[in-house]
Amino acid sequence: MKYVGFWTRGVACIIDGVLTSIVGWICFFILFGILSWTQIFSIGSISQLSMGKVFSSFQAQVIEGAFEFVFYLFYYTYFQYKFGKTLGKKLLGIKVVSEDTGDLMTLKQSALRTISTFFSMIILGVGYLMAAYHPRKKSLHDLIAKTVVIKDS
DSSP: OOBOOHHHHHHHHHHHHHHHHHHHHHHHHHHHHHHHHHHHHHHSOGGGOOHHHHOOHHHHHHHHHHHHHHHHHHHHHHHHHHTSOOHHHHHHTEEEEETTTSSOOOHHHHHHHHHHHHHHHHTTTHHHHGGGTSTTOOOHHHHHHTEEEEEOO
16 A cells, blocks of 8 residues: 555645535525525515625624535545545545555544544644654544545556
8 A cells, every 4th residue: 555645635635625615605605595585575676685684794604614514524424435535535546445454434434534634623733744744644533533545546
């Protein structure tokens, strides 16, 4: 197995981050559009509609963030469980496997790995940086879920 290091994994993470953000925005704008049309029918005029009448700026940010968070959890857990990779990982030719078997992760491992990425973030990214120094290029969430990131053959 050829283990994949920090920089390649980081680029894949950026690609996936952009994708999850775009999906979150799209979901928010669809919801905003539906609620706007509801407001138009109750107000009776599109000229009187503003985002402030549907959501405050803070509420809009919370709702959009919630869409991104839910999609993030689904996206990483499902795709890494089902295929061993997300779109970002696929583009870079890498995948995540169970360290014990070298096979695809179990659903439990995938969910644990996805959730534990928050621990890697919370400690100022040090959990991610561990991949640069670990002998098998494992981040904190890989250690917790017992997974490794390898070159996809």
